[in-house]
Amino acid sequence: MEILWPFILASIAGFSTMLGCLGIFIPVKKKDEFLSFALSLSLSVMLMVSIFDLIPSSLPYIGDGIAKSLALFVLFFGLGATSVGFLNKLIEKEKGSSNLYKLGILSFIALVLHNLPEGILTFMSTYQDFNLGVSLCIAITLHNIPEGISIAVPIYYSTGSVGEAIKCTFFSALAEPIGALLAFLIFKNFITNQMISMFLILVAGIMITLSINKMLPEALSYNKKKSLYIGFILGAFIVTLSLLI
Template sequence: MFDFHSIMPIFLSLFAGLSTVIGAFIVFFSKSGSKKLITFALSFSAGVMITISFTDLFPTAEETLSKNFGKFDGVLLALLFLIIGTLIAFLIDHFIPSEESKQLIDKNNTNLYRVGFVTMIALMLHNFPEGIATYVSGYQSTTLGISIALAIALHNIPEGVSIAMPIYYSTRSKSKAFKYTFLSGIAEPVGAILAFLFLKPYINDFILSIVFGIVAGIMLYISFEELIPESRVYGFNLLYIFSLILGICIIPISHIFL
């Protein structure tokens, strides 16, 4: 039960989740450089997620489903699960309130603390299924798990900023900002541990193909709806396009060595 193949994905999700805390340290110790780092992390992560979706997740789902149901039905089912993943991400965005914390800071909003708290809850709900996806992917393939964990870790950094910034500026307490950021990030390995305890016996090629199709849809939605638009907000257009292309290229390059 406690073999490397089963435990390694938990550590990958722990790495991805706790990278959220890096965002808190950026708020504490960085001024001008943080915007460039956020631009790079968001854009690079988008490139990685888009590439993983189209070169690993969706093709794997399509291939497995086609073997079980035939080529035509397999492709349609893979697309269906991708669309379901996109809808899941859309519904999370639609029903969980979120606001641009930097705009609220500029307006000296008195509800800044509440915004930071709500952001933490929203990202906890977002990170929990990411932990499950990281575990399932890493259980199927360590290489794929590492790629997904890296992409999630990079976009968790600015998520940490979005929590720590309103909490820190409203309370001037580094400990509170760190605690709330940590709570958001730890939801990721919690999801992975629950997947290890309860889902592992049911993981097979068919279940993996469903999960991969759904995760691909979620990643594509996050990339095009959140990461890419947000990475362009700060005006570092050359850094944005360079980071995006680097993220797209890094996954095929990693296939050579992993």
């Protein structure tokens, strides 16, 4: 079955996000240090994945000619960036939600949107070339674990609910095989590289804005510089490793 492996690999890559939930079971003595570390790890991974993976891999396909490509880039990136403020306002309406909780929900939304095209890409790559699919799956698994942390840890530490943290992480993971399924059922015949690229640029806009505007101030607010640096460096290391694969 030629579609079985593309689907399996997209599911493995997606559900590796769930491993991020392990972050909430780590016995933590110093809560501030841990949160500062986890947030800085998350923001580092979101930033690096966007800057070194999503944008450079999408830019060549987004439009023909430099001027048109640039205009489309600005349009979709800007759309993603402004939607963070809009989403934040929507969540703000929920009474009594802390910054940390809002951060978890924003990460959840951003990663659902990120995992959908990731599932489509994993499916299509494996469909065309099994070996490429396997290395893509390993690379995605590596960065999806800290992505899961960026949902599970803020939601758990702001609500105290293991169930809610796991539920949100699960649904973001599910977006990846759903993306694969959509790729198979609908998009396979008419989706173009250009469409995927536009969407990935939009996702990059969301992830970069979320990490700089929302995650960084929250991570800084704990005033634990050392944990912050360690998280950031570890995130950069993970993304570098996944890009080398």
